[in-house]
Structure formats: structure tokens, C-alpha cells
Amino acid sequence: MQRYDVAGLGNAIVDVIAPADDAFLLTHNIAKGVMTLVDEFRADQLYGALGEAQEIAGGSAANTMAGLASLGGKGLFVGKVKQDRLGERFAESLDTLGVRYSTPMAEAGPATACCMIVVTPDGHRSMNTYLGASRELTPSDIDEAELAGASVLYLAGYSCSAPEAKAAIEKAIGIVKGAGGRVAFTLSDPFCVGRWRAEFFALLQRIDILFANEEEAKALFEVQDFDLALQEFGGWPGIAALTRSEKGCVIARGGELHVLDAVPVSQVIDTTGAGDQFAAGFLYGLTHGKDLATSGRLGALAAAEVISHYGARPETSLQRLAMETGLL
Amino acid sequence: MQRYDVAGLGNAIVDVIAPADDAFLLTHNIAKGVMTLVDEFRADQLYGALGEAQEIAGGSAANTMAGLASLGGKGLFVGKVKQDRLGERFAESLDTLGVRYSTPMAEAGPATACCMIVVTPDGHRSMNTYLGASRELTPSDIDEAELAGASVLYLAGYSCSAPEAKAAIEKAIGIVKGAGGRVAFTLSDPFCVGRWRAEFFALLQRIDILFANEEEAKALFEVQDFDLALQEFGGWPGIAALTRSEKGCVIARGGELHVLDAVPVSQVIDTTGAGDQFAAGFLYGLTHGKDLATSGRLGALAAAEVISHYGARPETSLQRLAMETGLL
Numbered sequence: 022m023q024r025y026d027v028a029g030l031g032n033a034i035v036d037v038i039a040p041a042d043d044a045f046l047l048t049h050n051i052a053k054g055v056m057t058l059v060d061e062f063r064a065d066q067l068y069g070a071l072g073e074a075q076e077i078a079g080g081s082a083a084n085t086m087a088g089l090a091s092l093g094g095k096g097l098f099v100g101k102v103k104q105d106r107l108g109e110r111f112a113e114s115l116d117t118l119g120v121r122y123s124t125p126m127a128e129a130g131p132a133t134a135c136c137m138i139v140v141t142p143d144g145h146r147s148m149n150t151y152l153g154a155s156r157e158l159t160p161s162d163i164d165e166a167e168l169a170g171a172s173v174l175y176l177a178g179y180s181c182s183a184p185e186a187k188a189a190i191e192k193a194i195g196i197v198k199g200a201g202g203r204v205a206f207t208l209s210d211p212f213c214v215g216r217w218r219a220e221f222f223a224l225l226q227r228i229d230i231l232f233a234n235e236e237e238a239k240a241l242f243e244v245q246d247f248d249l250a251l252q253e254f255g256g257w258p259g260i261a262a263l264t265r266s267e268k269g270c271v272i273a274r275g276g277e278l279h280v281l282d283a284v285p286v287s288q289v290i291d292t293t294g295a296g297d298q299f300a301a302g303f304l305y306g307l308t309h310g311k312d313l314a315t316s317g318r319l320g321a322l323a324a325a326e327v328i329s330h331y332g333a334r335p336e337t338s339l340q341r342l343a344m345e346t347g348l349l
Numbered sequence: 350m351q352r353y354d355v356a357g358l359g360n361a362i363v364d365v366i367a368p369a370d371d372a373f374l375l376t377h378n379i380a381k382g383v384m385t386l387v388d389e390f391r392a393d394q395l396y397g398a399l400g401e402a403q404e405i406a407g408g409s410a411a412n413t414m415a416g417l418a419s420l421g422g423k424g425l426f427v428g429k430v431k432q433d434r435l436g437e438r439f440a441e442s443l444d445t446l447g448v449r450y451s452t453p454m455a456e457a458g459p460a461t462a463c464c465m466i467v468v469t470p471d472g473h474r475s476m477n478t479y480l481g482a483s484r485e486l487t488p489s490d491i492d493e494a495e496l497a498g499a500s501v502l503y504l505a506g507y508s509c510s511a512p513e514a515k516a517a518i519e520k521a522i523g524i525v526k527g528a529g530g531r532v533a534f535t536l537s538d539p540f541c542v543g544r545w546r547a548e549f550f551a552l553l554q555r556i557d558i559l560f561a562n563e564e565e566a567k568a569l570f571e572v573q574d575f576d577l578a579l580q581e582f583g584g585w586p587g588i589a590a591l592t593r594s595e596k597g598c599v600i601a602r603g604g605e606l607h608v609l610d611a612v613p614v615s616q617v618i619d620t621t622g623a624g625d626q627f628a629a630g631f632l633y634g635l636t637h638g639k640d641l642a643t644s645g646r647l648g649a650l651a652a653a654e655v656i657s658h659y660g661a662r663p664e665t666s667l668q669r670l671a672m673e674t675g676l677l
Contacts (some may be wrong), residue, residue: 248607248642268596268610276604279576282596314576 025097025121026308027089027205028171030193031082031178032155033100033124034134035107036333039074041139046147051139056148059137064151067137076107077332078114079136080155081207081297082177084333088301088323090118091339092349094308097121097171099193101162103154107133124162127154146293158186163193169200172308173230175300176206194227205230207300208237215240230260230307232300238263260307262317264299264324266292272317279314284325294333298323302339306348319348353425353449354636355417355533356499358521359410359506360483361428361452362462363435364661367402369467374475379467384476392479395465404435405660406442407464408483409535409625410505412661416629416651418446419667420677422636425449425495427521431482435461452490455482474621486514491521497528500636501558503628504534522555533558535628536565543568558588558635560628566591588635590645592627592652594620600645607642612653622661626651630667634676647676
């Protein structure tokens with residue numbers, strides 16, 4: 022059986038990035054600076070209007086797999102695209118990185134998910150996400166033989182999933198747990214947390230590793246202060262990896278607690294993907310025998326790399342960076 | 350018996366602050382921006398040269414007592430001055446604040462300690478400290494009846510003390526411990542820590558509460574990283590209150606650990622006294638039945654007040670501030 026350090030399961034999305042001015046946003050009724058979910062009709066309309074655009078495979082869990090690969094880790098991605106141009110593009114990008122991707126492409130139904138990102142001259146990113154095929158994952162897409170080989174199953178975007186996709190996720194959890202692996206989960210954003218709190222708490226009982234940024238952790242426990250959220254994890258047996266932007270991160274497992282600094286960057290260019298890459302570094306460490314503190318430092322290093330340039334995936338070898346700083 | 354929340358024991362120093370230009374520093378061979386210890390002859394010389402100067406009672410432990418009083422706490426100060434003009438000035442300042450001060454004044458010997466602070470137009474502070482009478486504390490100065498009433502003995506500047514003063518400190522520790530009180534100790538600065546490490550480790554076995562800033566904690570354990578220092582406290586049964594400037598603080602007691610944010614200030618004017626006031630807030634909380642997190646927040650609040658203006662003692666009522674923010 023093929024072994025994987027991490028199997029990432031999440032929305033398979035292609036980012037379509039184009040520059041435009043504020044007039045374009047007004048003409049096309051795009052809300053500035055935020056992420057809006059759109060339907061296929063509107064997605065087509067916007068795609069047609071964008072003109073010359075850059076297409077980059079994205080999606081939170083797939084970005085994490087890209088980071089894992091950059092560290093030299095072995096990753097499997099599970100997520101649904103349609104067999105269309107963007108779907109092929111998505112699959113190619115993972116193949117190029119050496120990430121295994123074998124989820125069958127949909128032959129009919131909604132198009133491959135895409136996130137149209139309009140970058141205005143002031144640097145703001147206005148996002149319109151069409152989830153399309155990514156919501157069509159079903160239990161039959163979950164390959165038991167492959168998933169059983171994963172040391173860690175990493176789940177992103179659980180809350181926003183369709184019922185069939187949730188059943189697929191449940192199946193994946195069962196397979197990985199059954200094979201002795203661990204399950205990691207990332208809280209997606211503070212709004213998600215607020216809306217799905219009861220569901221998240223139920224899930225907490227079944228997962229081993231939780232990623233959350235400070236705002237998400239506070240939203241989960243409905244507290245105003247980071248330390249109050251941290252104390253809530255005191256009785257939880259899993260590993261909580263709590264990221265705090267420039268304040269670094271805190272890693273907690275029962276009584277063991279690490280307070281780690283952020284890795285300094287000369288200039289923060291684009292924070293997109295910081296959480297995804299933190300998870301990549303942390304999970305690489307955990308699956309390679311590193312202690313919690315070293316794993317956290319690997320996460321911080323990967324996050325620092327990705328925020329120092331545009332885009333949500335590493336542009337330099339994280340493995341080389343980690344070796345240079347003595348973490349590997 | 351009179352009860353005290355905290356008895357502060359440390360150097361009794363009067364700050365003598367005057368503006369001057371760089372030419373003055375050059376003429377008088379004053380090293381810019383640092384603290385230099387000077388003898389009585391040189392102290393006299395500089396004092397004469399300074400001209401119009403502001404005199405403010407200072408010294409780390411006395412500043413902490415001022416903060417405690419501002420929170421409504423009952424403090425006792427133990428430290429030695431001479432019966433001269435600055436000595437009277439020092440005693441008056443504590444009396445005004447309602448801090449008990451009964452250490453007998455020296456009638457002969459070195460003059461009252463002073464710290465001559467030259468502030469150049471660029472805002473730099475060049476300090477010349479004459480320890481004088483403050484080093485003359487002896488065991489006979491320690492009033493058993495008074496110290497036995499203290500819930501906490503707070504020690505600052507232990508490492509720089511003369512042998513007789515050390516014997517006095519030992520006596521004070523014995524009295525407070527014997528009466529069921531706790532002993533708190535603050536690491537003075539990273540250089541001190543480096544020079545007196547073995548002594549500090551011996552002292553750690555006998556104290557209950559340790560204050561250290563990040564640099565001091567790293568110096569104590571000879572590590573380069575905050576988390577590595579933090580882990581060293583894992584097996585220590587006392588309370589470690591570790592301050593990190595704008596990164597907030599971490600409070601640790603065995604497996605209990607709190608990660609607290611700094612209280613935001615609109616503008617940092619002068620960081621002098623931040624550590625002293627943190628200790629004041631923290632010890633006020635501990636001696637008034639507050640939990641570790643609330644005590645840490647009181648410390649952060651007091652530190653934020655003092656760094657938002659010149660000088661090392663609070664200028665607004667810390668009690669009122671704490672009530673406004675719901676901490677009291």
C-alpha cells in the first residue's frame with residue numbers, strides 16, 4: 022500500500038486572477054475587498070468580462086498539499102472537479118507538484134469551482150467564488166485503499182459542504198481512523214464558526230488535531246479574549262494549533278503548551294494562504310517525528326514564506342528554507 | 350499586627366532628571382543612552398553640573414509599591430537612604446502615596462542613592478547611577494514585626510547587593526516565609542542574569558513568584574527562543590510571570606498557562622517602569638483573590654498606563670482604570 026504523510030480533503034478550486042479598476046467592480050456589481058459566493062450563471066458572466074487572467078490551482082486543502090510537497094512530504098488530495106478546462110488545469114498543477122490526485126472527475130453537472138479574484142490598483146482583492154463541482158464529492162469518490170495509507174487526514178471547509186460531501190468526509194474519517202491514522206481539521210473562518218458551532222463541537226470529539234486562527238478560536242467558544250479560548254482547550258485531549266498572525270502561534274496538547282514567535286518577514290505582501298501553509302509545515306513536522314514546538318516552527322516558517330509574496334502557495338523550496346534554519 | 354499586601358525590598362533611589370544637549374554629554378564624559386554606575390565623587394560632580402533638575406523618588410521596588418498603592422493596595426517599602434536632602438525627599442514621596450516606610454535612615458556614610466538622567470533633545474536617556482546608601486542595608490534594618498505582616502515579599506535588585514544587604518534580604522525572606530507569606534523576585538536585567546546565574550538558580554528553589562522579561566528569561570536558561578525558556582519552567586512549582594513587551598505576557602504555574610495580550614496604548618512614550626508596574630498589578634491581583642489570568646491582566650493594564658507617559662510611576666489612578674475595564 023502506498024503511504025501518504027497527509028491526505029488533504031477539501032474544495033478543489035482554481036483561482037482566476039485579473040487586474041481591474043474600481044469602475045469594473047461597479048459595472049459588474051462586485052463587492053470590494055470581500056468574498057462572495059456566486060452561481061454558475063454569474064460565474065460565467067464574470068469570467069467572460071475579466072479578460073486576460075492568470076489561472077492558479079487553489080483551494081485551502083490543495084494549497085496545504087502544495088506546501089507539504091515543497092517540504093518533501095508525500096501528499097494525497099481528495100476533492101472534486103469536472104472534466105473541463107479548469108478541472109484539467111487543477112489536476113495538472115497537483116501532478117506537477119508530485120501530489121497524488123485520483124478523485125474521479127465529474128463528467129456532467131456543475132463546472133469546476135473557481136474563485137475570480139479582481140485585484141484593483143490599490144491592492145484590494147475582491148473575490149467571487151463559484152463552488153460548482155467541488156460540492157459534488159460523494160462517498161463513492163473516496164478510495165479506501167488510498168486513504169488507508171494516510172497518516173493524517175486533513176479536512177478543510179467541512180462546514181460549507183453539501184450533504185453528500187459530508188457523507189464522503191465521514192467515510193474518509195472512518196477509513197483513516199480505522200487504519201490507525203489521525204484526523205486534523207481547520208476552522209474555516211469566524212463566520213463559519215458562528216453558524217456551525219454545534220456541528221464543530223460534535224466534530225471536536227472525533228478529531229485529533231485542530232487548526233484555528235485567533236478569531237476563529239474566539240468565535241468557537243464565544244469569548245473576547247485569546248487566553249479565554251486557550252483555556253477552553255485545557256481539557257481537550259487533542260492538539261490545538263492556534264495561529265495569531267504577527268503574534269506567532271500557541272500549540273497546546275493537554276498540559277503541554279508552546280508559545281512560538283512568528284518568523285519575521287521583511288515585508289508582508291499578501292497574507293492569503295498563511296493558514297494553509299502553517300498547516301502544511303505543522304503536519305509535515307508531526308508526520309516526520311518532530312516534537313510539537315519544532316512542528317509549530319515549521320508551520321511558522323512556511324507561513325512566513327507565503328505571506329512575503331503574492332499567491333497562496335510557496336514559491337521557494339520550503340525544504341531548503343527549513344534546512345537553512347536548522348529545523349530539518 | 351499591621352497587614353501589608355506586599356513588602357517591596359530594593360534600592361532606594363532618587364531620580365534626578367535634567368535636559369541637556371550632546372555637547373554636555375561629551376564635556377562630562379557621559380556614555381549616551383546607557384546606564385553607568387558612578388562613585389560619590391563623580392555623582393557630586395555631575396549633580397553640580399546638571400543645573401535645573403527634576404527630582405523624583407524612584408528605584409524599581411519603590412516604583413512597584415507606588416503602583417500597588419495606586420491600585421488601592423497596602424504596601425511596605427524596605428530600603429536604605431541617608432538622612433540628607435534626597436533621603437528626606439524619598440521618604441516624603443512614599444508617605445504621600447500612603448506606602449509605609451520605616452527603614453532607619455543612615456546618619457553617616459554614603460549619601461542617598463541617586464540616578465542622574467540626562468535627557469538629550471533626541472529623547473535618549475543617559476543614566477549615571479550612584480548606589481550610595483542604598484547598598485548599606487543591614488539585617489538590623491529588617492523589622493520583624495512589620496515584615497511578618499506582609500502577604501508577599503517582593504525582591505528587586507538582589508544580585509547587585511552588598512554582602513550585608515544580602516544578609517538583610519535573607520532575614521526578610523525567613524520572616525515572611527515563617528509567617529506563611531510568599532516571596533516574589535524579579536530578574537533585574539539580562540547582564541545581571543548572565544553574571545549571577547548560579548545564584549539565581551539557588552534562589553529559585555526558595556521563591557514562589559518570579560518576574561522576568563523575555564530577554565531575562567532567555568538569559569537565565571541560556572536559550573535563544575522564548576518557548577525554550579518557557580518549557581524550562583514546566584517543572585518549577587512556582588508562578589512565573591514572563592513579560593514580552595508588545596507581545597503581552599505569559600503566566601505559568603505548573604501545567605496552568607495563560608497567554609495574555611498587552612493592553613494597547615495609543616502611543617508609547619517611555620517604557621521606563623513597565624516591568625515595575627506589571628509587578629504591581631500582578632501582585633495586587635494575587636493578594637486580592639484574583640486568578641492568575643486576571644492578575645496578569647492587571648499587570649498589563651498598569652504597564653500600559655506607565656509607558657504612555659514619561660516617568661516610572663502611574664500618573665492616573667490604576668484602581669479607577671481597573672474598575673473601568675472591569676478587572677476590579
